[in-house]
Amino acid sequence: GESVGLHLPTLSVQEGDNSIINCAYSNSASDYFIWYKQESGKGPQFIIDIRSNMDKRQGQRVTVLLNKTVKHLSLQIAATQPGDSAVYFCAENLDDKIIFGKGTRLHILP
């Protein structure tokens, strides 16, 4: 069965606001999580990753938070831009396979 999943299929955010995309996972042994961005007609693009020995990791305009107690991770995008419009997947690397969650489509409102 699925190991990771996302709460919302779509999220609409005003341009310039911060976006928060949430994900829950079920396998407490999972130790490596990745967020991917997929634009229409393109392959998944790595955004940021986090290992289970961390609870926060920051990149350029993105932050991933990991709460192992409730098995939840989130992707925060600061100052959302039109180019952020895409489907976002949380995923885990399990035995050298990427297990994707269902994906959240991020819509940017003008």
Next chain:
Amino acid sequence: AAGVIQSPRHLIKEKRETATLKCYPIPRHDTVYWYQQGPGQDPQFLISFYEKMQSDKGSIPDRFSAQQFSDYHSELNMSSLELGDSALYFCASSLGQGSYEQYFGPGTRLTVT
């Protein structure tokens, strides 16, 4: 920087035909993974190869087969195509087995009519 190359980018086949998808990994990457993404679905792992040997197998139909060649490129062969095989097929590559970072190609869109 060189990325994963997939060909063709689009392919239209009829039911019961065969199709061959090709993947050229990032130079020096020796591990290749294949994923299938149906319309509105998340990508699903099909099969992987490391150093020309199959390393893992996921939800890949028996009608599909794949191999990795001496130059590390890989081919996914699909026979007796069904309408439900219509999907995006992604290849990803990594350096070594157990590497956490997999780099995805642009995908091949297969349409079966």
